[in-house]
Amino acid sequence: AQKVTQAQTEISVVEKEDVTLDCVYETRDTTYYLFWYKQPPSGELVFLIRRNSFDEQNEISGRYSWNFQKSTSSFNFTITASQVVDSAVYFCARETPGANNLFFGTGTRLTVIP
C-alpha cells in the first residue's frame, strides 16, 4: 500500500520553541501531491500547504516552513517560535492524480505549553 507515515504520535513543546513534524510517504507514482492540514481542538480541517512532486523547493510562510526531500520521501513541517494557538493535530496527506481523494497519515498531536 502507498502509505503516509507520521511516526510522532504526540509532541509537547514549550512556547517559543521550534518544532518539526515528520512525514514520510510511499508512492509508485512519478506525479503526486502532498499536503499538510491542521485540525485544532474545534475540529475543522484547515489547509496549510500543497506541494507537487516536481517542486522540491522549500517553502516558508511566516512561522511555518516545509522541507520536501524526494530522495528520502519526506515532507517535514517546521513551526518556528511556537505559540499556544499552534496546539492541534497536524495531518500529512497525499493525493495521486486521477484518484480524486486524499490519503492521510495518522496525525501528530502538538501541544504547546505556555
Next chain:
Amino acid sequence: AAGVIQSPRHLIKEKRETATLKCYPIPRHDTVYWYQQGPGQDPQFLISFYEKMQSDKGSIPDRFSAQQFSDYHSELNMSSLELGDSALYFCASSFRRSGPDTQYFGPGTRLTVL
C-alpha cells in the same frame, strides 16, 4: 471568502435510524468529497463526485449512499445506523476542471449514534 457549508453540525440518532448529511461546496467548485473521521483517527475517504457523477469510491459501507445535485450540493444518506457510525463526517470541495486542485474542508457534522 465563502467556505464549505455542512449541515447539521451535530446530529444524534438511535441505532437503526437513518440520517442525511448535507454539504454545500465553495461556489464554482465542481467536485465534492466525503470523509469519515472516527475518534482519535485520521479522516478516511468515503466517496467523491465530479460534475454530479460519482468519481471515486473508498471505504463507504453499502448502508450509505450519496449524490451530487444540479446545484452541486451533495447529500450523504446513512441508513440502519450502527454505534460504529458515530464519527465526524467531513465534506470537502475542489475545482478539478483544470486539473488537480486543493480540497477545502467544511467544519464537519458530528454524528452520535446511541
